[in-house]
Amino acid sequence: MSPAVNRQILLASRPHGEPVPENFQLVESPMPVPVPGQVLVKTLYLSLDPYQRGRMSGSEKSYVPPIPVGGVMQAETVGEVVESTDPRFAVGDAVIGYAGWQEFAAVPAGALRKLDPSAAPLSWNLGVLGMPGLTAWVGLLDPGAPKPGETVVVGAATGAVGAIVGQIAKIHGCRVVGIAGGAAKCAIAREEFGFDECVDHKAPGLAENLRAACPNGVDVYFENVGGELFRAVLPLFNLHARIPVCGLIAHYNETALPEGPDFTPAVMREILVKRLRVQGFLVMDSFPKYPEFIGQMAGWLREGRVKYREDVTPGLENAPAEMIGLLKGKNVGKKVIQVGTQGAAI
Amino acid sequence: MSPAVNRQILLASRPHGEPVPENFQLVESPMPVPVPGQVLVKTLYLSLDPYQRGRMSGSEKSYVPPIPVGGVMQAETVGEVVESTDPRFAVGDAVIGYAGWQEFAAVPAGALRKLDPSAAPLSWNLGVLGMPGLTAWVGLLDPGAPKPGETVVVGAATGAVGAIVGQIAKIHGCRVVGIAGGAAKCAIAREEFGFDECVDHKAPGLAENLRAACPNGVDVYFENVGGELFRAVLPLFNLHARIPVCGLIAHYNETALPEGPDFTPAVMREILVKRLRVQGFLVMDSFPKYPEFIGQMAGWLREGRVKYREDVTPGLENAPAEMIGLLKGKNVGKKVIQVGTQGAAI
Numbered sequence: 106m107s108p109a110v111n112r113q114i115l116l117a118s119r120p121h122g123e124p125v126p127e128n129f130q131l132v133e134s135p136m137p138v139p140v141p142g143q144v145l146v147k148t149l150y151l152s153l154d155p156y157q158r159g160r161m162s163g164s165e166k167s168y169v170p171p172i173p174v175g176g177v178m179q180a181e182t183v184g185e186v187v188e189s190t191d192p193r194f195a196v197g198d199a200v201i202g203y204a205g206w207q208e209f210a211a212v213p214a215g216a217l218r219k220l221d222p223s224a225a226p227l228s229w230n231l232g233v234l235g236m237p238g239l240t241a242w243v244g245l246l247d248p249g250a251p252k253p254g255e256t257v258v259v260g261a262a263t264g265a266v267g268a269i270v271g272q273i274a275k276i277h278g279c280r281v282v283g284i285a286g287g288a289a290k291c292a293i294a295r296e297e298f299g300f301d302e303c304v305d306h307k308a309p310g311l312a313e314n315l316r317a318a319c320p321n322g323v324d325v326y327f328e329n330v331g332g333e334l335f336r337a338v339l340p341l342f343n344l345h346a347r348i349p350v351c352g353l354i355a356h357y358n359e360t361a362l363p364e365g366p367d368f369t370p371a372v373m374r375e376i377l378v379k380r381l382r383v384q385g386f387l388v389m390d391s392f393p394k395y396p397e398f399i400g401q402m403a404g405w406l407r408e409g410r411v412k413y414r415e416d417v418t419p420g421l422e423n424a425p426a427e428m429i430g431l432l433k434g435k436n437v438g439k440k441v442i443q444v445g446t447q448g449a450a451i
Numbered sequence: 452m453s454p455a456v457n458r459q460i461l462l463a464s465r466p467h468g469e470p471v472p473e474n475f476q477l478v479e480s481p482m483p484v485p486v487p488g489q490v491l492v493k494t495l496y497l498s499l500d501p502y503q504r505g506r507m508s509g510s511e512k513s514y515v516p517p518i519p520v521g522g523v524m525q526a527e528t529v530g531e532v533v534e535s536t537d538p539r540f541a542v543g544d545a546v547i548g549y550a551g552w553q554e555f556a557a558v559p560a561g562a563l564r565k566l567d568p569s570a571a572p573l574s575w576n577l578g579v580l581g582m583p584g585l586t587a588w589v590g591l592l593d594p595g596a597p598k599p600g601e602t603v604v605v606g607a608a609t610g611a612v613g614a615i616v617g618q619i620a621k622i623h624g625c626r627v628v629g630i631a632g633g634a635a636k637c638a639i640a641r642e643e644f645g646f647d648e649c650v651d652h653k654a655p656g657l658a659e660n661l662r663a664a665c666p667n668g669v670d671v672y673f674e675n676v677g678g679e680l681f682r683a684v685l686p687l688f689n690l691h692a693r694i695p696v697c698g699l700i701a702h703y704n705e706t707a708l709p710e711g712p713d714f715t716p717a718v719m720r721e722i723l724v725k726r727l728r729v730q731g732f733l734v735m736d737s738f739p740k741y742p743e744f745i746g747q748m749a750g751w752l753r754e755g756r757v758k759y760r761e762d763v764t765p766g767l768e769n770a771p772a773e774m775i776g777l778l779k780g781k782n783v784g785k786k787v788i789q790v791g792t793q794g795a796a797i
Contacts, residue, residue, distance in 0.1 A: 248728075328719070331716060331719055332716070335715070335719070350719060350722045350723045351723070352723065353716065353719055353720060353723060356716040356719075356720070359716065361712070362711070362712035362713055362714060362716060362717060363711070363712060363713045363715075363716065364711045364712060364713065365708070365709070365710045365711015365712055365713055366707070366708035366709060366710060366711055366713065367708055367709045367710065367711055367712065367713050367714050367715070368708060368713050368714075368715045369681070369709075369713070369714045369715050369718055370677060370678070370699065370702040370705065370708060370709065371708060372715055372718070373674070373677055373681070373696060373699055373702075374699060374702070375731075376696050376729060376730075376731040377696045377697070377698065377699060377731040377733075378731070378733075379731065380730075380731040380732055380733055380736065381729075381730075381731050382594075382728065382729070382730045382731075383722055383727075383728070383729040383730075384722075384726075384727075384728045384729075385721075385722040385723040385724070385725060385726040385727050385728075386726055387723075387724075387726060390726065
């Protein structure tokens with residue numbers, strides 16, 4: 106019944122700067138066989154997220170260990186149970202876990218969670234109903250603490266997290282200004298996601314354009330980009346503004362600190378004079394809040410108050426190119442690779 | 452009864468970088484005459500504080516307007532009422548207010564607060580019982596939120612604020628590591644103020660020495676210096692560490708951003724990965740907490756749990772040189788200029 110091989114994508118070498126196709130290797134491995142306590146899962150969708158770039162590097166400290174060279178690329182995945190040694194999972198069950206960039210994986214049953222396929226498209230559990238959705242929700246509402254009438258700025262405005270941040274901020278009565286790369290993305294942020302304004306960071310005059318889009322200053326900046334965007338927002342903060350730090354995609358491919366001058370004193374000065382609160386957060390600290398989140402988010406989706414856009418590419422073999430593209434802002438919406446088809450014979 | 456003249460120190464010109472004596476001018480002005488609603492105050496002590504450097508600059512935005520060129524240098528002062536048009540103040544009363552760098556001032560009665568001379572030496576109201584004490588107390592306990600057993604690091608460890616931060620942290624059960632300039636100051640921090648360790652930032656190997664002094668990492672860094680000290684602390688933060696940003700004395704004399712590389716991405720990365728909370732604060736936002744503060748601090752002083760050290764220089768004419776010195780770390784303890792003598796004929 107099982108095919109002879111399991112296609113996997115390995116980390117062939119660590120990238121220096123931007124990942125290149127040679128950092129990845131597609132291999133055919135023997136089909137995994139679940140030992141007692143494990144479940145054999147067929148991958149349906151795998152999630153591509155900027156944080157995965159950090160795990161490809163070996164030298165930098167991060168919040169989780171790096172992927173070993175020669176190891177399977179890691180990712181959150183939605184899959185289908187094809188063989189189970191655990192009474193909690195039956196063949197055909199839809200599950201979410203961290204099976205990585207491969208067609209099949211033998212996963213400890215305790216590391217899987219069953220999904221309800223009737224509640225929403227299964228892939229949404231990798232986005233608006235999953236880790237990116239929770240990231241947006243907890244980061245905006247907790248360290249961001251937006252109040253009605255305040256101005257919220259978010260970068261990567263059509264990305265998996267940014268688009269949701271903006272829509273939750275709108276629900277909370279804020280004026281929402283996105284920043285995105287290109288006029289097409291900005292149009293989507295405004296027209297599809299309901300942002301009040303969106304500033305194209307690829308057009309000249311980012312700082313001036315952002316200032317014009319924020320006539321009342323900035324009360325919350327949801328930081329998921331860094332670099333030039335942060336410098337453009339910095340002079341616009343109102344007293345007691347909040348900056349949840351969620352990610353820094355502009356820096357993930359950097360191999361050294363940028364050239365000077367050193368802006369740190371200017372940043373610290375704004376923090377002092379404006380009494381800013383800059384707060385790093387990681388979604389993994391907030392997993393206990395998932396039930397509360399999912400209750401709210403499912404309601405907003407049902408009521409049409411949150412719109413969700415996926416950018417799905419079929420074929421495991423396309424994951425490397427799509428990951429490289431993600432780090433350059435090629436995607437529009439949540440990037441997902443469709444690896445297999447539900448219910449199809451394996 | 453009044454002398455013919457009032458000696459004042461004016462801001463003669465704005466400093467470019469380090470203030471120089473030529474930025475100040477000692478003048479003899481006519482004795483001020485209080486109009487109805489004003490009180491004529493003889494200055495006994497004036498407070499020198501790093502924040503005053505910011506008010507000498509015209510171009511930079513700060514949290515208060517700059518001193519105009521030709522205007523009297525601003526400072527908090529303790530004085531004695533010599534003439535009053537307001538029933539709340541009588542001749543001989545000790546008062547605190549913002550009379551500036553001058554021997555006499557006619558001050559609106561509403562801008563003065565009466566002091567109890569029997570409670571503590573009058574000058575202490577400019578330090579441990581006043582603005583610097585409240586700054587240390589509110590900044591450490593509010594955004595700093597120290598817990599027993601945690602490691603608290605504070606720079607300018609023998610300064611007006613740093614010495615008090617460290618002692619309050621000790622009272623709250625923390626391990627306290629100071630940073631100060633020179634072995635003599637470090638000895639004072641340890642022996643007089645009870646710090647567990649103090650690292651000399653003028654000795655070679657600041658980063659290594661600080662790491663050795665913080666074997667369990669850093670949970671709270673009370674930031675009142677910036678620059679090299681901040682970079683030395685940055686790699687030592689524990690998860691969820693807090694950084695109250697109180698001041699940046701290392702940068703106050705800078706005329707441009709430092710040379711590169713730009714450390715901002717490294718700072719933001721630590722904020723993200725360690726989930727740091729960096730929080731600017733200004734004491735003026737916390738004046739309503741003054742009664743609570745003074746109750747605790749007066750008790751600690753009475754019980755000998757907080758030691759207080761002043762660095763008093765007599766003579767208004769010495770204020771410029773002492774201000775220049777303060778910005779270079781010349782003082783040990785709270786810097787105060789004694790301008791006049793209590794009860795003496797004017």
